[in-house]
Amino acid sequence: MSTIAQTGELHPWKPQQKLLFRIVFVYLLLQVLPLDWTFYRYLGSISWGHVTYQDIFNLAHYSTRFTAGPATFADWGILLVIATIAGVIWTYRDANKAADYNQLWYWLRVLVRYRLALAILAYGFIKFFPLQAPYPSLSNLNTAYGAFNRWKLFSMSLGIVPGYELFLGLVEILLAIALLYRKTASIGAFVFLIFCGNVFVSNIAYEGGDTVYSLQLIVFAFFIFSFDFFRVARLLLLQLPTAPNTFRPQFSNGLRVARIALKSAFVLYFIVIYGIKSGIGAKKDPYQYPGTPGLPDAQGLYNVTTYVLHRDTIPYSPVDTVRWQNVVFESWNTISIKTLEPVIIDNSNEHTVLNSQEGRNYESTGTNGRRYYSYAIDAGRQQLVLKNKNPHYKADSFVLTYSRPTPQQVILSAGDSLYVVLDRLPKKYLLQEAAGSGSRTRKLKL
Known part of the structure; x- marks a missing residue:
């Protein structure tokens, strides 16, 4: 021994x-x-x-x-x-x-x-x-x-x-x-x-x-x-x-x-x-983000130029909790809507690596201030079928009809209940500008 x-x-x-x-x-x-x-x-x-x-x-x-x-x-x-x-x-x-x-x-x-x-x-x-x-x-x-x-x-x-x-x-x-x-x-x-x-x-x-x-x-x-x-x-x-x-x-x-x-x-x-x-x-196929392509050539930040709810036009207000403030279309099938309505944060932080597109919620977890929706495109009917990615809002899903009068504009509607005009903003991002310059110390031109 x-x-x-x-x-x-x-x-x-x-x-x-x-x-x-x-x-x-x-x-x-x-x-x-x-x-x-x-x-x-x-x-x-x-x-x-x-x-x-x-x-x-x-x-x-x-x-x-x-x-x-x-x-x-x-x-x-x-x-x-x-x-x-x-x-x-x-x-x-x-x-x-x-x-x-x-x-x-x-x-x-x-x-x-x-x-x-x-x-x-x-x-x-x-x-x-x-x-x-x-x-x-x-x-x-x-x-x-x-x-x-x-x-x-x-x-x-x-x-x-x-x-x-x-x-x-x-x-x-x-x-x-x-x-x-x-x-x-x-x-x-x-x-x-x-x-x-x-x-x-x-x-x-x-x-x-x-x-x-x-x-x-x-x-x-x-x-x-x-x-x-x-x-x-x-x-x-x-x-x-x-x-x-x-x-x-x-x-x-x-x-x-x-x-x-x-x-x-x-x-x-x-x-x-x-x-x-x-x-x-x-x-x-980076697992944190969905791999399904979004609406073609729609990626960007959009200003909500017109917002009509139940045939009532609501003007922009920095304190309005109903009106959309801005909208983001990702390159994948996610749309996020900024409102002042409080959001219950999805605090799930278990590290998971998923094969399927369903459940890839890295972009929406741990954040408030925006509502994140995954969507399916029905190109024949010109419709987007939206579903809230936050597990606290499983019942939040709806269908929007879309049209694109110009490459920089998207119009969303849902019958007489909602009509929204979105205009893309030519916004630049300091992180992307710095990465493109090859150095964090170089001056950025905005």
Whole structure:
């Protein structure tokens, strides 16, 4: 019976160490391995001949949970209870056995290393090809700063600097690669503890949706680094002689071949294929915004020149809560309408990567002041079928007839109840002008 101590030498396992290891082993195994039936249902729903980067991300983002919705710390509590009971039973059954858990510890660390690497790669590539925090939509650029919640402001602040987001993604990819190799795993885990610690604090400060998940990854990284923690502390903090790790796994020829094959498959699928598909997705199907085209050549900010409600013409007023203030047509099938009527904010902030167009609400979540509608175009009848994207207004849907007397004008109507004339404004945006100039320090001409 032996364990690796802080000097790298082998010492006998103490009874309390065995019990702690057994509990930790079961707990981490339950966190790493997919146990939720919904995971396997999703796995079976994937078209493997046409797998997408969204599919790969959702598989990598798996987290053990016992309730519907995002994972919570209550799930951790349930797992800990299960692990404690299993650890006690394991201890009782092995009470008279001279167990040596060094080999088991090694394989558990391998599983956690690859699970953490998979999670980091999933996020790394959607940052490297700026997908996670995209550039703000036209509607967002025409929304007052105070109308956004904290998490939306944080996300948009990252989205306007895609070079920085790319850098963060590159760091994550390199850390994941370091975790794949035994000699660099502790270094990668240590750097990731610092990196993900910032992510965890940001989620708390800005009310993000990945608080539980980011802390779970921190736990994985700490377990990996704990293998060398005492040696590092002894060498760097106490400045004492420290022996290197003396444990070396022994592989049979068959196991060695299987190990190389599995690692090669992991690299091929989750680095090469996932990286290529993420890059293609960034060009053709960024998951945060709908991919369905909107009304042709209508993108822009529109002033509401005429507003007639129930045959009553309502003039512009900065305090009117009924009249539309302005309208934005996105390049995709979203129209947003600014009014002074209060909007119940959609505060859902769970990070989801969707294949389907339905439910892509990044543009409308975390913001007040505008009403966001997805629409379908009936070109034969010259109609737009609008549906409110905010889940608090599921019943808010209607049909508008449209006409375009000029390329810069759109007229919307709904029988005798509504008649609106929209004129496109030639507005310029400082962010876009700065990006086009190639430098934030150059003077902008408006």
